[in-house]
Amino acid sequence: MLNVEHIDVHYGDLQVLWGVSLEVKEGEIVALVGSNGAGKTTLIRTIAGLHKPSSGKITYNGNIMNNQSPHKVVTLGISMVPEGRRLFPKMTVLGNLEMGAFLRKARREKDQTLNWVYEIFPVLSERAQQIAGSLSGGEQQMLAIARALMAKNGFLLLDEISLGLSPLLVKIIFDVIVKINKTGISIFIVEQNVPMALKVADRAYILESGHIVAEDVAKKLLNSDHVREAYLGMSPI
Amino acid sequence: MGQTLVYGILNGALYGIIALGIALVFGVMRYLNLAHGSFIILGAYGSLFLFHLGIDPFASIPVLSIVLFVAGAILFKTSFSRLTTFSEGNKIKNSLLLSFGLMLLIENLATLIWTGDERSITPPYSGLTFGIFDLRIPFIGLAGGILALVLISFLHLFLTRTYFGKSIMAVSQDHEAASLMGINVNRTFLISFAISLTLASIPSVLIGLKAFSPTGGIQWFNKGIIVVMLSGIGNIYGVLPAGLFLGIIEAISVFIFGAPYREVTGLALFVLIMILYPTGLFGIRIES
Amino acid sequence: MRLKIIFCVLLIILFLTLFPLMVKSEYLLNLLIMFFLYVTIAQSWNLLGGVTGQISLGHSAFFGMGALITRLFWVEKVPILAALMGGGVSSMLLAGIVGIPCLRMRLAYFPIGTLALAIIAQIAVGNIFPLPGSLPSEYIVAYSISSRYYLALLVALLTISLVYGMTRSRTGLALVAIRDDEGAAEAMGVKTFKYKVLALLVSSLLAGLGGGIYAYHQVSYYYYTPFELSWSFLPTLTTFIGGLGTMVGPIVGSMCFLALSEIFAISLGEIHILIFGFTFILIVLFFPGGLMSITQRFHPFSLMRSKKKGVS
Numbered sequence: 001m002l003n004v005e006h007i008d009v010h011y012g013d014l015q016v017l018w019g020v021s022l023e024v025k026e027g028e029i030v031a032l033v034g035s036n037g038a039g040k041t042t043l044i045r046t047i048a049g050l051h052k053p054s055s056g057k058i059t060y061n062g063n064i065m066n067n068q069s070p071h072k073v074v075t076l077g078i079s080m081v082p083e084g085r086r087l088f089p090k091m092t093v094l095g096n097l098e099m100g101a102f103l104r105k106a107r108r109e110k111d112q113t114l115n116w117v118y119e120i121f122p123v124l125s126e127r128a129q130q131i132a133g134s135l136s137g138g139e140q141q142m143l144a145i146a147r148a149l150m151a152k153n154g155f156l157l158l159d160e161i162s163l164g165l166s167p168l169l170v171k172i173i174f175d176v177i178v179k180i181n182k183t184g185i186s187i188f189i190v191e192q193n194v195p196m197a198l199k200v201a202d203r204a205y206i207l208e209s210g211h212i213v214a215e216d217v218a219k220k221l222l223n224s225d226h227v228r229e230a231y232l233g234m235s236p237i
Numbered sequence: 238m239g240q241t242l243v244y245g246i247l248n249g250a251l252y253g254i255i256a257l258g259i260a261l262v263f264g265v266m267r268y269l270n271l272a273h274g275s276f277i278i279l280g281a282y283g284s285l286f287l288f289h290l291g292i293d294p295f296a297s298i299p300v301l302s303i304v305l306f307v308a309g310a311i312l313f314k315t316s317f318s319r320l321t322t323f324s325e326g327n328k329i330k331n332s333l334l335l336s337f338g339l340m341l342l343i344e345n346l347a348t349l350i351w352t353g354d355e356r357s358i359t360p361p362y363s364g365l366t367f368g369i370f371d372l373r374i375p376f377i378g379l380a381g382g383i384l385a386l387v388l389i390s391f392l393h394l395f396l397t398r399t400y401f402g403k404s405i406m407a408v409s410q411d412h413e414a415a416s417l418m419g420i421n422v423n424r425t426f427l428i429s430f431a432i433s434l435t436l437a438s439i440p441s442v443l444i445g446l447k448a449f450s451p452t453g454g455i456q457w458f459n460k461g462i463i464v465v466m467l468s469g470i471g472n473i474y475g476v477l478p479a480g481l482f483l484g485i486i487e488a489i490s491v492f493i494f495g496a497p498y499r500e501v502t503g504l505a506l507f508v509l510i511m512i513l514y515p516t517g518l519f520g521i522r523i524e525s
Numbered sequence: 526m527r528l529k530i531i532f533c534v535l536l537i538i539l540f541l542t543l544f545p546l547m548v549k550s551e552y553l554l555n556l557l558i559m560f561f562l563y564v565t566i567a568q569s570w571n572l573l574g575g576v577t578g579q580i581s582l583g584h585s586a587f588f589g590m591g592a593l594i595t596r597l598f599w600v601e602k603v604p605i606l607a608a609l610m611g612g613g614v615s616s617m618l619l620a621g622i623v624g625i626p627c628l629r630m631r632l633a634y635f636p637i638g639t640l641a642l643a644i645i646a647q648i649a650v651g652n653i654f655p656l657p658g659s660l661p662s663e664y665i666v667a668y669s670i671s672s673r674y675y676l677a678l679l680v681a682l683l684t685i686s687l688v689y690g691m692t693r694s695r696t697g698l699a700l701v702a703i704r705d706d707e708g709a710a711e712a713m714g715v716k717t718f719k720y721k722v723l724a725l726l727v728s729s730l731l732a733g734l735g736g737g738i739y740a741y742h743q744v745s746y747y748y749y750t751p752f753e754l755s756w757s758f759l760p761t762l763t764t765f766i767g768g769l770g771t772m773v774g775p776i777v778g779s780m781c782f783l784a785l786s787e788i789f790a791i792s793l794g795e796i797h798i799l800i801f802g803f804t805f806i807l808i809v810l811f812f813p814g815g816l817m818s819i820t821q822r823f824h825p826f827s828l829m830r831s832k833k834k835g836v837s
Contacts, residue, residue, distance in 0.1 A: 048417065074419035086414035088407050099407045102400065103419040151419060269637070319810050330580060333636050334765070334809045337582065341758060341802035349796075455754060459644045462637050497652030504623070504645040511634065512626045 001025050002047070002078070002155060002188065007056030007066070009039075009046050016042050017210045019056070024155075029177070029187045031197040031218060033231065034207035040190040041083055043207065044159050047188070048080040049073035060155065075103060080157035085144040089133035093124055093143055096132050100150030109152060117146040120176055138169040145176070155186045162193040174200050194231040198222040239372050241488040247378035249484020250385040251443055253477040255457055256464035257388070258436035260476050263465065265409040265429040267325050268317060268332035274458030275343040276434055280305060280441025281358075281449045282351060288358050294442045295380065301438040309434030312339075313427050321426060340455065347451035355450045363446065381443045388439060389477055396473075405429055463507045541678055545671045554670050558742055560783050561681035562735050563759060567767075567775030568681075569731035570760035572688045575770035576697065577724040578704030579628065583639030584732050584760050586623075586646040589752030591616040591733025593650065596658060596740035596748070605676070609737040616733025617726050624725045628718065643757050651749035659745035673742045680738050684731045689772055691727065700724055704770070762801050765808055 002024040009017035016039045024030045034040050045051045047058060049070035058066040063076050088096050097117065101110040118125035121142045127135065132143060141161055148156060158177070162170045174196055181187050191197035198204055201218040206227070214221065221227050255277065262268050280301050287297040316339075320331050365376040396402040407415040408425045416422045444457065464483055468475030483503060490502035545554060566588055574580045595612030599605055619642075627638030660668075691697050699720045702710040711717050739751050759782070760775070767778025785797035 050413065050416075069421075069423075070413075070416040071419050071421045074417065080417050082414065082417060086411055086417070088410045088414065090410055091406070095403070098400075099403065099415070099418050099420075102404060106419075107400065147418075271640075316806065316810060330636070331809060333582070334580070334761075335806060337758075337761070338802045338806035338809060341762075341798055342806070345796075345798045345802065349799075452754075455640075456644055456648070459641050463641060466634070466637070498649065500645040500648040500652075504641060507638070507641055508623055508626050511630055511638070 001061060002186070003057075003059045004043075004047065005057045005059075007046065007053035007058065009042055009051060010054045011042075015054075015210070017046070017053075020207070020210075020212055021056075022205050022212065022215070024186055024188050026154075026186055027181070027184060028203065029181050029189065029201045031201035031204040032188070032190045032207055033192070033194045033197055033204060033227075035231070036192065038207045039210045040207055041159055044080070044157050044188070044190045045082075047073075048078065048082075048157055074151060074153070077153045078155045078157060079148040079151045079153040081144045081148045081159060081161060083159040083163070085140050087132040087140055087143060087147070089131075091132055092129050093132060093135070094128045096143055096147050097124075097150050100147035101152075103151055106150055106152045110150070113150050113152060117149055120149075120179065121146050137164050138166070138173075141165060141169075141173060142176075145173070145180075149180065149185075154184065156180070156188070158187065158189040158191075160190060160192060162191060162196060170196060194227065195222065198227070238492055239370075241492045242485065243372050243374055244378070245484040245486075245488025246481060247375070247382055247484070248487065249481035250378075250382040250477070251440060251480075252460045252464050252483055253480025254381075254385045254388060254436065254443075255440045255461035256468070256476045256480055257392070257473065258433040258440075259458070259461045260465045260468070260473050261436065262430055262433040264473060265405060266321065266412075266426050267328045268320070268430075269329055269336065269462075270433070271333055271336035271458060272340040272343060272454070273336075273433070273437060273461065274454030274456065275340045275347075276305065276308070276454070277437045277440045277444060277457055278347065278449055278451065278454040279343065280438055281445035282347065282356075284442050284445040285356055285358050288360070293360060294358050294446055298438050298442055301441055302435045305434040305438050305441075306431045309431035310427055312434075313430040317430060318423065318427070321423065340458075344452050344454065351451060353451055355448050356445075357448045358442075358445045360446070377443065377446050381439070384439050384443075385477060388436070389474075393474070401428075460503070463503055466507060467510055538682065542675075545674050551670060554674050556783070556787070558670075558674055558677045558738075560779060561677040562739055562742075563763065563779035563783060564776055565677075565681045565684045565735035565738070566732050566756065567760040567763045567779050568684045568688050569728045569735065571764045571770065571775045572691065572700075572731075573724050573728040574761070575764055575774065576688075576692050576704065577700040577721060578707075579721060579724065580636045580761070581639040581725075581728070581757075582636045582761065583641070583643030583646075583757055584728075585752055585754055585756035586639070586643040587616040587620060587729040587732035588736040588739070588756045589646060589650065589749070590619045591736030592740040592751035593654075593736075593748055594733075595737030599741065600658070600661065600664075605741055609676075609680075609734060609741070612737035612740070613730045613733040616729045616736065620725050620729030621722075624729065625722060628721050628725060640757070643752070643754060647749055647752040647754060650752050651747075654748040657745050657747045665744060668744065673738070676741065677738045680731075680734050684735070685772070685776075687727065687731065691724075692772070696720065696723065701770075758798075762805050766801065766804055 004020060004022045006019045006021050007017060008015060008019065020043060022030070022032070032040055032043065042051065046053055047065070049065065049068050049072065053066050056066070057064065060076060060078060065073055065076065065078070068076065088099060091099070097114060098110065101107050101113060106113065123139055124143060124146055127139065132140065135143065145158075145161065161173060165173065170193065177187060177189070178200055189197060189201065198218045198221055204216065204218040204221050205212050206214040206221070214226065216224070255273070259270065259273050262270050283301055283304065284294050284297045287300065288294055316335060317332065320328055320335065323331060362376055366373040367376065367379065396406055404415065404420045405425055407418065408420060408422055412422045415425070440457065460483070464476060464480045467483060468479035483506065486506055487499050487502050491499050541557070544557065548554070566584060570581060570584050591612035594615040595608045598608035598611045603611070623642045624639065627635045630638065692700070699710065699715050702713070702715055703717050703720060707717055736751050763778030763782050764775045765778070766781065767776065768774030782797065782801060785800060789796045
């Protein structure tokens with residue numbers, strides 16, 4: 001279980017997150033939505049250890065995370081699919097996947113995990129020897145997710161995975177997310193694609209200008225006036 | 238002409254190995270270590286010292302490698318590690334400046350300790366050459382060339398077959414993404430830096446067998462950096478061919494214009510290539 | 526406040542001008558000539574490195590070129606002022622031919638390119654002119670140290686005022702913008718390449734003039750000596766330690782350097798370089814603003830120092 005308690009995050013002197021609190025229980029899919037610049041990516045990066053909160057606490061399964069370096073966060077059980085995918089551009093698909101299994105525990109099970117990942121994303125198995133930089137956008141996103149899965153962690157952070165993808169691909173990928181979640185992996189997803197995120201999530205939070213302004217069961221938020229007006233461009237029911 | 242070419246090729250191999258150490262650090266962490274040449278000179282002094290104890294220079298390579306590895310690790314921990322948080326442009330500039338100061342320190346300490354006299358290690362096989370057709374091939378140069386090939390092969394295997402080696406490649410391509418894989422990036426930087434200094438052990442011995450003085454380091458760095466530029470930043474494999482290229486071009490220019498202008502060739506080549514092929518002869522452009 | 530500063534500066538200049546009339550010690554005069562040379566080359570370097578952010582590790586090539594050409598002209602009976610101009614211009618030409626491609630290059634190729642230039646120039650000149658050059662006897666007889674002194678002082682003052690003038694002008698704004706964030710400057714419409722070239726050419730011209738003075742001053746010397754890398758290290762070290770990008774930095778740094786080298790002149794090796802080198806490393810790691818940034822709180826002397834961590 002991930003617990004973010006009242007964190008403030010600064011970039012130098014500029015504060016971007018104020019007293020943010022949220023939790024992700026085991027097996028849940030929790031979404032964080034909000035417009036551009038609200039601070040979503042900052043938040044997820046802070047959870048991943050790429051950024052340190054100036055105050056507050058982050059714990060996962062009893063371990064304190066907010067003072068850990070990013071690689072330690074991975075060893076403690078949280079993997080992230082970063083915004084923009086950040087594949088290793090000169091490595092092959094297989095090479096990227098192997099890097100995903102860098103952790104000792106993951107290395108031992110590498111071959112089994114590879115099979116599982118190829119089942120979920122068959123296209124990756126076809127392109128295993130292809131250089132990552134030459135893949136299409138959708139394939140790259142799949143590879144990025146697959147790579148994170150290779151670490152065999154129980155918690156996945158997804159940062160804007162729908163960016164730059166066609167609606168069909170977005171649907172495919174979100175179906176995969178649900179499938180992965182069914183195997184027991186908890187998921188925290190940051191998204192600009194509000195309807196998709198809220199359809200797939202169990203619970204959701206709304207972040208606006210660095211503050212959490214709403215929290216609820218995802219379906220309820222999807223139908224709320226606030227979300228419909230602010231994020232879906234619809235008139236109130 | 239053939240003879241000059243032979244020397245050109247052997248020199249080129251030496252340039253290539255020197256460039257390898259520089260290229261590794263630059264590729265992985267975008268640092269430029271101006272003091273790389275000075276460490277080669279220190280290694281030469283080390284080899285000389287061991288030689289006086291009766292150890293053959295080539296046999297001293299393993300010892301030097303270990304010492305240089307440890308020295309590299311300590312050096313990184315105490316100074317270069319502070320620069321890892323800078324932006325890429327600043328990393329390059331500041332590592333240049335830092336290593337610049339370091340080079341001055343090393344050169345002057347070395348002058349204080351060993352005086353500015355030129356030294357040379359002279360084992361019994363110093364002048365040994367082999368004759369093939371009309372050409373005389375110096376034993377030491379040949380050994381250097383073979384060592385260069387062996388070194389590159391080992392490095393290649395290390396970087397592509399071992400998990401740690403592969404993690405070094407990952408870090409060099411995107412160190413933040415690498416950290417998300419559970420790779421300890423700072424430790425990878427440390428070890429890569431130490432390895433780059435270890436790579437200086439072979440040039441140390443080869444140069445020790447030629448001639449060296451405390452202030453000679455920068456000239457070797459110069460050759461190395463020209464080769465790195467020629468082969469293209471981020472490309473470790475292009476370094477040996479680029480080194481050979483430089484060596485051969487230099488040899489040809491000596492043949493045509495005479496010895497005093499040899500260095501100018503290197504510069505002219507450097508400037509020319511930078512104008513025509515800013516990414517280097519074999520290289521891939523790195524994104525700034 | 527400004528009036529006070531101007532008054533002090535004028536007083537210093539007056540003092541320096543009258544100095545040879547008051548003091549006859551050749552040692553002191555030579556020392557001051559060296560000081561003026563150090564200041565010239567450091568300030569010229571500062572324009573390129575401190576103000577525009579292009580760190581040149583090869584200024585010795587420009588210094589040496591100026592010295593070489595000036596000497597060659599002068600020994601062939603060209604009047605010294607013309608020879609000096611020749612030296613300065615040749616230095617600019619060298620900067621243009623090699624330096625401009627270096628400026629085009631990405632990332633940190635400029636420092637490396639200039640370093641390569643300096644190393645190669647040193648070796649090449651050493652190979653092409655292996656013998657020391659000396660003066661024809663009439664020149665030796667007519668040798669007057671005070672003319673060297675005044676010329677050196679003049680060039681130093683010229684350098685300082687030119688660099689000051691450029692830095693304070695609209696050009697200076699562009700240069701500093703390039704130093705602080707070249708991308709942003711470019712985006713704002715500043716033709717960064719043009720300004721970098723300008724800074725390079727002026728910087729090399731001044732360094733060449735300094736080299737010319739060196740050649741004028743020396744009776745007999747190896748032509749490759751002013752090409753030696755120590756003339757590259759010197760401006761970099763002294764300006765850094767004195768305060769990168771400030772007007773006073775190169776002057777203060779040069780003073781300290783000269784003082785240290787005189788104090789340690791009798792001892793072995795180059796201890797002053799060790800001290801400077803070590804200080805330099807500390808500054809790169811911890812105080813990017815140099816000594817001046819520490820005194821900054823007490824004296825608002827410095828102009829346009831960089832506040833960012835590390836050299837930007």
